[in-house]
Amino acid sequence: MALTEASSTATAASTxxxxxxxxxxxxxxxxxILLTQLFSGLRGPxxxxxxxxxxxxxxxxxxxxxxxxxxxxxxGLAFLGWxxxxxxxxxxxxxxxxxxxxxxxxxxxxxITAIVLSLPGVEEGxxxxxxxxxxxxxxxxxxxxxxxSRTALVSDVVPPAQLTSAVTMNWLAMxxxxxVANVLGGTLVEALGFGLTYAIGVVPHLVIVGLLWRLHLRxxxxxxxxxxxxxxxxxxxxxxxxxxxPAVRWTVLLMWIAVFGGMNVLWTLGxxxxxxxxxxxxxxxxxxxxxWSAGMIGASLLLMMRGGYRGKGRLFIGAxxxxxxxxxxxxxxxxxxxTGAAMFFGGLAFQLQQTVGTAILQNVVPRSLxxxxxxxxxxxxxxxxxxxxxxxxxxxxxSLELLFPIVGGVMLASxxxxxxxxxxxxxxx
Numbered sequence: 285m286a287l288t289e290a291s292s293t294a295t296a297a298s299t300x301x302x303x304x305x306x307x308x309x310x311x312x313x314x315x316x317i318l319l320t321q322l323f324s325g326l327r328g329p330x331x332x333x334x335x336x337x338x339x340x341x342x343x344x345x346x347x348x349x350x351x352x353x354x355x356x357x358x359x360g361l362a363f364l365g366w367x368x369x370x371x372x373x374x375x376x377x378x379x380x381x382x383x384x385x386x387x388x389x390x391x392x393x394x395x396i397t398a399i400v401l402s403l404p405g406v407e408e409g410x411x412x413x414x415x416x417x418x419x420x421x422x423x424x425x426x427x428x429x430x431x432x433s434r435t436a437l438v439s440d441v442v443p444p445a446q447l448t449s450a451v452t453m454n455w456l457a458m459x460x461x462x463x464v465a466n467v468l469g470g471t472l473v474e475a476l477g478f479g480l481t482y483a484i485g486v487v488p489h490l491v492i493v494g495l496l497w498r499l500h501l502r503x504x505x506x507x508x509x510x511x512x513x514x515x516x517x518x519x520x521x522x523x524x525x526x527x528x529x530p531a532v533r534w535t536v537l538l539m540w541i542a543v544f545g546g547m548n549v550l551w552t553l554g555x556x557x558x559x560x561x562x563x564x565x566x567x568x569x570x571x572x573x574x575x576w577s578a579g580m581i582g583a584s585l586l587l588m589m590r591g592g593y594r595g596k597g598r599l600f601i602g603a604x605x606x607x608x609x610x611x612x613x614x615x616x617x618x619x620x621x622x623t624g625a626a627m628f629f630g631g632l633a634f635q636l637q638q639t640v641g642t643a644i645l646q647n648v649v650p651r652s653l654x655x656x657x658x659x660x661x662x663x664x665x666x667x668x669x670x671x672x673x674x675x676x677x678x679x680x681x682x683s684l685e686l687l688f689p690i691v692g693g694v695m696l697a698s699x700x701x702x703x704x705x706x707x708x709x710x711x712x713x
Contacts, residue, residue, distance in 0.1 A: 308450055313441035313501050318457045320383075320434060320492045325461035326468075327488035328427075329570075331394070332551075333469030334481045335359075335420045337566045338401070340555040342409025342416075349556045349684070351413070353676015356552040358417050360670030362424035367659050367666050373429070375522075375655040379437045384496050386429040391489035393422040394482065402479030424666065432659035435642060439651055441501055447646045449588070455639040456584030459631075463577035470570025522656025525649065530708040535600060535644050536660050538702050538709075542607050542637055543664035545695040548675045549611050549688050550576070550630060552668070557684055562623065575624040579631025587639055596644050597712030601703045603636035608696025615688030644712065 308314055335355060343351035373382050397419040406412045435454075442450040472481040526533040549557075558569040610630035617623045641661055649657045679687050703710060 308442065308446055308453060311441060313499050314438070314450060316495050316499050317434070317437060317441065318454065320495050321454055321457040322461045323488040323491050323495070324430065324434070325458040326465045327485050329462060329465040329469040329573075330472065330481060331423055331485045333466075333473055333566060333570055334401075334478050334485075335423065336551075336555045337470070337473050338407075338478050339413070339417065340559065342407065342413050344409075347680070349553060349679045350673075350676045351417075352553055352556055353672040353674070353679070355417055355420060356548070356668075356672025356676075357670050358421045359424035360666045360668065360672060362421040363428045363666030364663065364670055366425050366428040367432070367663050373433070373655075375436070375652060379433050379440060379655070380496055380499050380501055383430065383433050383437070384493055386426065386433070387489045387492045387496070390422075390426040390430075391486050391493070393419075393426065394485045394489060397422065398479050398483035398486065401477075401482050407478060428659075428662075428666065431662045431665075432655050435658050435662075436655040437501075439646055439654055441499075448643045451643045451646055452584060452587045452639050455635060455642070456581065456588065459577060459580030459584050459635055463574060463581060466573040466577055467570050470566035470568075473566050522653055522660060525653055525657055526660065529648065530706070531597065531712045532645065532648055532657065534702060534706045534709040535641050536657075536663075538601065538604050538699065539637060539641050539661055540664040540667055541698045542604050542634070542695060544668045544671065545691045546607055546611055546630065546634060547665065547668035548672060549614065549691050550627070552672045553675060553679055553684060556679070557688075561618065561684065562620070572620065572624060572627065575627040576631035576634075579628040579633075580635035582628075583632045583635035584639065587636070596640050596647075597709045600637060600640045600644065600712075601699060601710060603633045603640065604699035605696065605703065607633035607637065608692055608699050611692035611695055612689060613692075615685075615692050 336352065339351050339355045340348055397416075400406060400412075400416060400419060403412075406416065438450050438454060439447060469481075472484065526536060554569065555566075558564040558572070562568075562572075564572065606629060610626050610633055614623060614626035614630065617626055642658070645654065645657055645661060675687070675691075
């Protein structure tokens with residue numbers, strides 16, 4: 285009798301137990317989003333290496349550092365000019381539709397730029413330099429729409445309990461493909477030249493459009509009331525959320541500081557640093573960035589092993605401290621092994637910040653505002669690039685060897701100050 289009652293109890297418990305969530309990779313739409321992340325990660329480095337080394341080769345010899353800063357500023361202004369509106373559009377209209385339209389436009393713009401780069405005399409710069417740099421700015425415009433829309437799309441297709449793991453896997457996909465794409469970018473520039481290399485960047489846009497057509501998701505806008513108000517009012521709603529939630533506010537601010545410094549040191553002025561200080565060409569530079577990609581992969585694997593990880597605030601702040609240390613070491617290094625190590629830990633810290641910061645927003649911010657608040661997080665890239673002109677001027681005047689340690693020190697001091705003073709972020713679980 286007792287055995288029968290126990291069996292009945294066990295049976296009842298098993299029938300009332302909540303169903304297990306399906307594996308993330310079993311979700312058709314999430315697999316599609318992962319594939320778009322892979323192809324987007326392939327597109328970015330190929331276009332960026334083409335841009336940076338074109339300017340490094342075509343600009344007047346005594347103003348190369350300055351023009352690299354101008355390139356970053358032009359890209360950043362395009363990113364900043366559209367980023368907040370891109371996030372608002374991601375909430376105002378169906379995200380799938382917004383992404384398809386933006387990638388079709390991106391394919392056209394990249395194709396036009398590739399044709400211009402193939403014209404006679406363009407590689408020598410001269411009167412072509414500024415017009416080509418303005419065409420390069422469409423890269424920032426495209427990213428301003430793509431990043432918040434595609435990141436917010438994850439919340440549309442993944443159950444809330446799996447969002448943290450989904451964000452981690454999404455950024456791991458980006459890190460894995462960048463391991464190949466960073467090497468490929470500089471190698472293609474040396475082997476094919478600027479025009480053909482840039483033309484290859486059309487392919488990922490078209491593949492992403494094809495993948496997005498295969499999404500089963502047919503959801504409407506995330507914020508059904510947004511269309512009844514002006515686009516500017518939609519943007520203001522996203523900015524206003526930062527006043528409501530201090531943890532989100534300081535997450536965004538620390539990301540801005542870290543990306544502001546790290547992007548200018550490691551990427552915006554990277555071509556000049558590698559040529560003048562490290563004595564490397566484009567292929568050597570791109571191969572050295574393998575360490576950065578390896579660090580990104582290491583960070584993602586570490587987070588995946590932790591599953592739905594706890595202590596997100598402390599982890600995010602710790603990554604900011606590590607990023608500052610990595611930039612300081614990079615700035616003082618003159619050897620390839622030590623520079624590689626600095627780039628590894630820089631990539632690890634950057635990936636931790638991107639992933640954990642995104643996970644914080646995905647778990648805290650209402651879905652109706654997610655596109656706009658995510659756009660604020662990614663606004664750091666536009667702010668960093670826009671400051672490229674100022675960094676280029678400083679590097680031209682005071683030398684990169686003096687500028688880079690100062691930037692690293694500011695990054696490190698800021699992260700430590702936020703860790704000490706901002707309990708709402710530190711206590712975020």
